[in-house]
Amino acid sequence: MLQITGVSRRFGDVTALSEISLEIRQGEFFALLGPSGCGKTTLLRILAGFESPDSGTVTLDGADLLSQAAHRRPVNLMFQSYALFPHMSVAKNIAYGLEREKLPKAEIRERVEEVLEKVGLSAMAKRRPQQLSGGQRQRVALARAIVKRPRLLLLDEPLSALDKKVRAEMQLELKRLQHEVGITFVVVTHDQEEAMSLADRIAVFSAGKVEQVDAPVTLYERPRTPFVADFVGANNLFEGKACADGLSSDALGVLPGLSDLEEGAPALLAVRPERLRLVSWTPADTEDETAEETVAEDATPEGESVEETAAGAEGADGTEDADDTEGAEGDEGAEAAEDAEGTQDAAGDESAESSEDAEGVESAEDVKDAESAEDVKDADAETAEDTEAAEGTQDAADAEGVGSAEGAEAAEDAADAEDVESAEDVKDAEDVEDAGGVESAEEAADADAEDPEGAEDAEDAEGVEDAGGAEAAVSPVAGEGVLRGKVADVSFYGGISHVSVQVDGRPTPVLVATQGATQVQAGSSVALTWAAEDGVLIPQ
Numbered sequence: 362m363l364q365i366t367g368v369s370r371r372f373g374d375v376t377a378l379s380e381i382s383l384e385i386r387q388g389e390f391f392a393l394l395g396p397s398g399c400g401k402t403t404l405l406r407i408l409a410g411f412e413s414p415d416s417g418t419v420t421l422d423g424a425d426l427l428s429q430a431a432h433r434r435p436v437n438l439m440f441q442s443y444a445l446f447p448h449m450s451v452a453k454n455i456a457y458g459l460e461r462e463k464l465p466k467a468e469i470r471e472r473v474e475e476v477l478e479k480v481g482l483s484a485m486a487k488r489r490p491q492q493l494s495g496g497q498r499q500r501v502a503l504a505r506a507i508v509k510r511p512r513l514l515l516l517d518e519p520l521s522a523l524d525k526k527v528r529a530e531m532q533l534e535l536k537r538l539q540h541e542v543g544i545t546f547v548v549v550t551h552d553q554e555e556a557m558s559l560a561d562r563i564a565v566f567s568a569g570k571v572e573q574v575d576a577p578v579t580l581y582e583r584p585r586t587p588f589v590a591d592f593v594g595a596n597n598l599f600e601g602k603a604c605a606d607g608l609s610s611d612a613l614g615v616l617p618g619l620s621d622l623e624e625g626a627p628a629l630l631a632v633r634p635e636r637l638r639l640v641s642w643t644p645a646d647t648e649d650e651t652a653e654e655t656v657a658e659d660a661t662p663e664g665e666s667v668e669e670t671a672a673g674a675e676g677a678d679g680t681e682d683a684d685d686t687e688g689a690e691g692d693e694g695a696e697a698a699e700d701a702e703g704t705q706d707a708a709g710d711e712s713a714e715s716s717e718d719a720e721g722v723e724s725a726e727d728v729k730d731a732e733s734a735e736d737v738k739d740a741d742a743e744t745a746e747d748t749e750a751a752e753g754t755q756d757a758a759d760a761e762g763v764g765s766a767e768g769a770e771a772a773e774d775a776a777d778a779e780d781v782e783s784a785e786d787v788k789d790a791e792d793v794e795d796a797g798g799v800e801s802a803e804e805a806a807d808a809d810a811e812d813p814e815g816a817e818d819a820e821d822a823e824g825v826e827d828a829g830g831a832e833a834a835v836s837p838v839a840g841e842g843v844l845r846g847k848v849a850d851v852s853f854y855g856g857i858s859h860v861s862v863q864v865d866g867r868p869t870p871v872l873v874a875t876q877g878a879t880q881v882q883a884g885s886s887v888a889l890t891w892a893a894e895d896g897v898l899i900p901q
């Protein structure tokens with residue numbers, strides 16, 4: 362519908378726009394997003410006809426727009442200041458443009474009434490602008506812009522004059538209205554949240570250039586330039602070089618991510634705070650299972666998944682997870698088992714209480730067989746520490762299936778695993794039948810099928826009894842990364858805990874966001890992991 366091709370504009374030494382090309386579709390809510398001075402208003406003014414480009418073309422439905430005078434373009438611009446006439450009533454303000462077009466009075470009245478109703482201001486038709494609130498004035502400006510039924514409505518920072526609460530209401534209103542009138546909206550904003558919540562697609566501008574054009578979710582999840590990764594939402598960015606498994610960083614080692622970049626190419630790895638998982642970790646010199654559990658519990662108060670639970674479980678959950686280690690992937694198992702150990706050892710602490718409480722829970726019966734713990738050795742354990750995990754699991758079994766609801770659910774999963782024939786570890790899955798708390802024996806079996814070496818590794822691990830220690834809890838499996846550090850700060854707002862972690866070898870803290878309130882405290886030692894698919898590699 363609107364085709365912008367190679368548009369450039371300079372003001373003296375300043376390049377406001379450099380070779381901008383964009384295609385905006387019919388009926389789309391399109392946002393031009395960028396920091397102050399990046400050229401977005403200049404582009405809007407070019408579209409409106411208040412400015413001319415030095416070069417480039419703009420067509421609307423195939424017709425050249427630039428050769429048409431501003432007032433002849435089927436385009437309307439809604440100013441940031443609303444530019445209402447103070448001496449005219451609301452209805453007069455809205456009718457003004459139509460009167461200038463010399464439309465019949467009856468038609469003008471009809472259209473004004475219709476649009477007043479759309480913006481919910483019928484009752485205020487006779488008021489003057491100064492008798493209205495900010496939000497109401499904004500609606501008048503909007504009504505005045507759409508009453509002319511333009512093909513394209515340009516909005517320059519339409520909500521910036523409103524206070525926060527009204528702005529949130531008007532965002533919804535604007536979206537609803539755009540949908541209702543079906544006019545293509547192009548909105549300029551420097552507020553990324555506003556752009557994300559309003560627009561179907563966003564063009565991110567930086568220094569007169571378009572960095573990326575995409576739907577909000579894609580921009581957020583797959584930023585293609587360092588600028589976008591940094592500008593759109595909070596992100597953790599790591600510098601290094603692309604490698605087969607992600608990013609190779611001099612200071613931090615190999616960090617997992619998905620990449621189609623050439624090996625050795627300078628790159629940034631971006632991982633969103635909510636994609637990071639806090640994992641328990643006790644530094645070797647202060648090894649102490651209770652400490653480990655404390656961090657763990659705090660990290661995942663809701664224990665939504667086994668890995669998270671394993672990462673953050675208090676004793677009871679940890680024990681359940683230990684049962685999970687059957688046929689489960691290595692490090693989860695290891696972590697879980699360690700938690701299990703913690704459960705047993707942590708007499709009198711919260712976790713032990715939880716274990717006791719859990720007795721009598723249905724799933725507890727499922728853990729009747731301590732033998733199942735030995736199946737850990739058949740799991741995809743890649744590290745020697747998993748052996749220790751197995752021992753821990755035995756303990757866990759002793760702890761009597763501390764499992765609660767999760768355990769019961771998991772047992773069902775485990776039972777499903779009987780059907781799995783593909784992996785050698787299916788035999789483990791059979792054992793799992795009796796076990797509580799398996800996240801999904803099916804998954805485990807699948808994992809084994811994909812990675813038969815894992816089982817061998819695990820067997821090797823049997824012989825390495827002394828290995829492990831606290832770090833076993835965070836040994837990575839393929840596709841997972843590990844950074845270790847200390848919690849620098851914790852804050853809670855918007856229902857989310859924001860934890861910043863100071864990581865050795867990195868000047869700025871790593872940000873982690875977890876759902877709900879956390880009790881993780883400043884000074885705790887934690888490890889951070891993420892899945893490879895959550896690490897986005899961006900060329901530099």
Ligand SMILES: Nc1ncnc2c1ncn2[C@@H]1O[C@H](COP(=O)(O)OP(=O)(O)OP(=O)(O)O)[C@@H](O)[C@H]1O
Binds near residue numbers: 376377395396397
């Ligand atoms: N008429 C002008 N004369 C000289 N320089 C100009 C003029 N208009 C814009 N510029 C410069 O061009 C650059 C882009 O300005 P523009 O107003 O398009 O940015 P913007 O992204 O809309 O910023 P903001 O969000 O602050 O409005 C800026 O450096 C600005 O100072």
